[in-house]
Amino acid sequence: MNGTILPPLNPPLSKEPLLIDLEPAYGCNLRCRMCHVTYMKDRKPKFLDIDRVDWQFLQDKDVSLGSMFEPTLHPSFNKLIGYLNDQNARISFVTNAFNFSLERLDNLYNSKLDVVYFSFDGASPEKYEYIRQRSQYKRVISNIQNFIKQFKNSGTTFIVNFTVCQYNMEEIIPAIDLWESLGVDILGFIAMVSREKHQFFAENTLFPVRNEYEQALETAANYTIKNNLNIALSSAYYSKPEIKEKYADSFVAPGAISANKNLMKSETYSSHSRYGYGESPIAHKSCCSPFTIVRIDYDANVYICQHIKVGNLYEQSFCDIWNGEERESTISQLMDSSEQCNTCDYFRFCVDANHVDYEEISNFTAEKFVSTNGTIDVIAESYKGFNLLEMDGKFYAIPLGEGHFSLERIENKDYSVCFKANRQTDLDLPIEVYNFQRKVIGKLIQIYTVSSRKISSLLTKK
Ligand SMILES: C[S@@+](CC[C@H](N)C(=O)[O-])C[C@H]1O[C@@H](n2cnc3c(N)ncnc32)[C@H](O)[C@@H]1O
Ligand code: SF4
Numbered sequence: 001m002n003g004t005i006l007p008p009l010n011p012p013l014s015k016e017p018l019l020i021d022l023e024p025a026y027g028c029n030l031r032c033r034m035c036h037v038t039y040m041k042d043r044k045p046k047f048l049d050i051d052r053v054d055w056q057f058l059q060d061k062d063v064s065l066g067s068m069f070e071p072t073l074h075p076s077f078n079k080l081i082g083y084l085n086d087q088n089a090r091i092s093f094v095t096n097a098f099n100f101s102l103e104r105l106d107n108l109y110n111s112k113l114d115v116v117y118f119s120f121d122g123a124s125p126e127k128y129e130y131i132r133q134r135s136q137y138k139r140v141i142s143n144i145q146n147f148i149k150q151f152k153n154s155g156t157t158f159i160v161n162f163t164v165c166q167y168n169m170e171e172i173i174p175a176i177d178l179w180e181s182l183g184v185d186i187l188g189f190i191a192m193v194s195r196e197k198h199q200f201f202a203e204n205t206l207f208p209v210r211n212e213y214e215q216a217l218e219t220a221a222n223y224t225i226k227n228n229l230n231i232a233l234s235s236a237y238y239s240k241p242e243i244k245e246k247y248a249d250s251f252v253a254p255g256a257i258s259a260n261k262n263l264m265k266s267e268t269y270s271s272h273s274r275y276g277y278g279e280s281p282i283a284h285k286s287c288c289s290p291f292t293i294v295r296i297d298y299d300a301n302v303y304i305c306q307h308i309k310v311g312n313l314y315e316q317s318f319c320d321i322w323n324g325e326e327r328e329s330t331i332s333q334l335m336d337s338s339e340q341c342n343t344c345d346y347f348r349f350c351v352d353a354n355h356v357d358y359e360e361i362s363n364f365t366a367e368k369f370v371s372t373n374g375t376i377d378v379i380a381e382s383y384k385g386f387n388l389l390e391m392d393g394k395f396y397a398i399p400l401g402e403g404h405f406s407l408e409r410i411e412n413k414d415y416s417v418c419f420k421a422n423r424q425t426d427l428d429l430p431i432e433v434y435n436f437q438r439k440v441i442g443k444l445i446q447i448y449t450v451s452s453r454k455i456s457s458l459l460t461k462k
């Protein structure tokens with residue numbers, strides 16, 4: 001496949017799935033600040049009983065391990081790899097690479113190992129360890145380095161996923177240098193999605209700095225091409241029509257730019273788009289994933305559309321589930337109503353990942369927060385010259401044109417004015433007074449307040 005741009009497959013509505021997403025473990029050894037795992041109430045690990053499953057249905061299939069939790073946490077991960085090898089499955093997996101010793105995972109030597117995704121956010125120990133709580137920079141770099149050395153000539157594609165937020169955005173170029181020097185094939189930039197109502201997301205969502213982010217991605221592409229680097233850079237941004245046109249000669253896969261045209265080894269890179277994006281009888285979206293992709297979790301539950309349960313492998317055979325009533329009735333429901341498809345995070349962030357439009361706030365937030373600004377509810381974008389925002393039950397008013405909102409900026413008194421109140425209606429008075437002062441006095445009494453009640457009494461006194 002050297003140098004070939006891989007088009008979407010437009011897969012046939014096959015009798016069997018083409019891609020199996022397998023989540024052998026629930027839980028993780030790390031607590032990354034942007035990850036749902038860190039905010040889960042129930043953290044007790046759960047593991048798939050791999051000896052209770054008949055794995056024959058994986059014969060010659062593509063299997064992708066661990067998209068939501070840490071797959072190597074499974075105590076019999078190596079044995080599971082052995083079972084997949086028995087079925088001649090083509091394997092890819094995503095890992096934090098913390099417990100990634102090849103002595104522990106020696107069955108990988110006999111695998112059809114297609115793609116390994118290492119997640120590493122940033123390039124410096126300081127930024128990396130701040131985001132990836134409980135991880136160790138040196139140890140993980142050394143694990144990745146050893147792994148690449150061992151598998152360099154095996155045809156495996158090595159990808160580093162860099163989840164970008166405001167905190168680590170400045171390390172995009174240093175990350176290119178780091179991973180180029182270690183022989184990584186692709187460095188993928190993923191814009192952080194705000195998944196929780198937590199300060200970290202409010203302060204670090206890329207939405208308010210989306211122009212800078214896009215600029216940084218273009219600088220990165222130019223840097224890679226100008227320096228004739230071997231590594232490819234991927235991002236949904238690079239799939240924008242104007243970028244595609246601008247860098248037309250440098251694409252090595254959809255959304256991936258490189259100076260090295262002979263880079264792509266893998267056919268299944270970006271496999272959810274490749275297998276899930278396409279014509280479908282479910283006409284609400286270009287999504288054929290219920291016919292091509294299936295997910296299996298740590299309790300042996302089987303899902304289509306990533307989260308709709310259609311059976312359990314401890315109780316039924318895979319064949320019975322795939323051809324069973326549950327799946328059939330789910331597909332009919334999807335055909336009858338567009339509701340699920342219209343609010344589907346899995347489609348937006350995985351199947352359609354190459355078409356993310358960064359001008360859309362919804363592409364920075366999980367569905368449950370759509371119509372919010374990261375984790376901040378935007379009550380009014382322009383209200384008497386102010387933005388009104390809600391966060392953690394408090395209401396804020398900040399003059400328009402003062403840049404992005406963050407609690408850190410409030411604490412640093414970084415805005416000319418910021419009103420804070422317990423009720424939205426309490427913001428009215430200070431806003432009125434502020435506007436009156438500007439209009440009548442032409443100059444503001446210096447105010448910086450955290451309470452609208454305090455401000456009104458302050459102004460009355462003056
Ligand atoms: C949830 S992890 C599971 C696999 C493994 N534990 C790891 O870290 O690679 C899968 C990927 O999701 C990314 N991720 C986590 N939180 C995210 C967020 N809020 N927005 C976008 N990607 C996120 C991680 O950086 C990682 O690359
Ligand atoms: S290592 Fe992966 S699963 Fe674990 S907390 Fe970090 S992103 Fe989440």
Ligand code: SF4
Binds near residue numbers: 282304341344
């Ligand atoms: S719900 Fe999502 S995954 Fe399922 S068919 Fe609709 S868009 Fe595709």
